Amino acid sequence: MIAPIVQVASISKSFSAQPVLCSLTWDIHPGQVIGLLGRNGAGKSTLMECMLGLREIDSGSITIYGEDVADFSEATRARIGYVPQTAELFDWLTPNQLLDYFKALYPHWNTTKVENLLSRWGFDQLKREKRINKLSGGEKQRLSIIRALAHDPQLLILDEPVSSLDPIGRREFLRELIGDVIERDTTVIFSTHILSDLERIALDVAFLKDGQIALQANLDELMENARRIVGPSKILQHMPISGELRRTTSADGSTCVIARTNEEEIGALTKNLNGSNDIRIEGLSLEDLFVEVTQ
């Protein structure tokens, strides 16, 4: 069993009286590519910032590569890449100066990669000498991504990295992520609301709800096994269903159960129901699942 590189143990974090993370426990193993999903304000950014030691936690502990977040060594910091949600960074510098600046702060800097990315992502000489505050939101975000990838990190934490990018920009970013980063077995944690992007690259998804990881699973396996079972309450209300995630009963007398269940279990369930036509079993898209799990 490979030891997790990120270990989040029962952390809690609240702002004023409002709890955001409640006894959250989460392990991330090397090579995992995890899409972190959650509604607005669910605490995705807070969780990422806590994981990096950028916010103090109220209780619990977080370690990355076995080191406490409050006291990372240089070697560990050199292995982490982070793209913050806010792309407005070092506004007073030019892209060239920004990259020079960070180059001086890392032992390894992939100049060739930086040059390639700058060229491919539309940073011509003029743009490279332009103040960052004069760049568009998308350009700033691209620059932020280039900065994060430049030192070839082993752990990449991306907080909504494509929110300001147009579809072409997103595609280029995903291509880079798949072609270079993930191929090198980099561990990636990224939050996004663009589920189609997540479906392209994520191997795992984690849903953050009520301050906890409500569900984490392999994306393919989840998409294959997630089912919505809808039927009359009198039949479904007290029926145990394995892998149940959520159960709701509506006023019209129907019950809806969201469950992670495999084909065999579905077969057994259908058999139990004696072929009742009132029961509807259907697959779920990631968007449906997002709605059902995070609602």
Added chain:
Amino acid sequence: MRNISSEMRAIWNCAFAMKYKGIYKYWLWFLFSLTLIVPFSSWYITKNIHNSIGSISIPFSILFTSAWLPLLSGSVRQNSAANARLVPHLHTRLIQLVSAFALLGITVASYFFSFFYPSFGWCFVSLLLYTIGSGWAHGRQFGWPIAMVVLTHRIIIDSLPSNISTALTSDTAFFMWLALGLLLGALFIKFTFPHGGDRSWQIQLRALNQVMQTKDPFAIPKDASSLTFIPYNRALQAACAKHSRNLAVLVLGPNLHWGALLSQFLFVIIGAILLKTLLIVFPASNLSGFFSGFGKTACCILIIMQLTAQNAAIQFSKTRTEQSLYRLSAFAISSKLLNQRLAFGLVRSALQGFFLTWGVALMCSLIIDPSYNMMVIITTICTLTLPFVCLYLRDYSREVMMNAGYAKAWQYLGIFIMPSAVIFMLTISAPLSAWLIIAASSIVLSAILITYRWRKMIAAPVAFPAGRIEM
């Protein structure tokens, strides 16, 4: 010879065959039109509007036109970046030729001009225009060294026969002192804040890059996974750590650098020169009253701003992301050290505000009421705001956001301003020594308060990134 002529032809082509598109084309035509108008208009203005100096209208016209040229060439250069990339060496040569020509003209003309008409400051305005123009357009301060020599010479000549107060009130000396201050300020900025960034860290980066290039390239880890602390890495880290201590300054924004004060002073001095110029051009008129009132109002507003605004804290609170990224970088200094940097930056930034206010107030007094008494009183009032500097030094680990509260600010306002007002009322007819004692007391008190709160801030738990806004 053939090379020179072919190069001249190329320069000519470069200057007039540039590819301009869209609005830049019209902008260029506008600038060229102005170039035709500037000599005539400056001659006409000096001859007709200010009749008494009609005899100097031609040299003035030469001066102003010379000063205009770098601005023009700068616009040509800035608006034809594509052209500059295609023929960089010729383009640079063209700019150098224009700048050298303009500098020669302005230096010779202004020097002799100041002998013919010593109590008039237009030559300095022209020099100023030239220097600002060349600095803006090309990022090079061609005029400073020569202008320094010219002005220092003139200042010595003007100041020797009289005392300082006379020198300060004389129009010529006023301009000269201001211009000297301007030049010195610009020189400092040149070595601290050249265009496009902080020179010190650029030098550090260059040095660091050289270190990296001279080391065995094979020793540089090709992949982060191969990071091992072999001797090379240790040496490199030591070098980087040394640099990153200085680079940390950048995280909190360029205004953390002490050179920012000078750049602000530069604007203050330019403003003062413009104000004084307007008062000279329109003496004893409604306009002079207006400008005088404007100066007083600006002075009051700046003092009030210094009292209430918390620019330093607010400014640093905007660098949360930058601080985060810096903290996560491999060779970042420890959070504790950065906390010290932050405390230092806060004090420096607050002091910068104080000195700026003081400078503006003194400038205004020099322009409006150039008397020693007024300067002392203004200095005293300004120093009464100095204790506010300690407001910025706080235990930020307990603050939800990096902002010295307004309630506290008002408390301090009450503590320091109300007794000061009482003292003012009681000692308004007192000798100047009383004012000086008040100013000195305020400075001592400020030093004590700042030291006390500095220690508390450094001793407090590390708050990083500073200015967390956790709503």
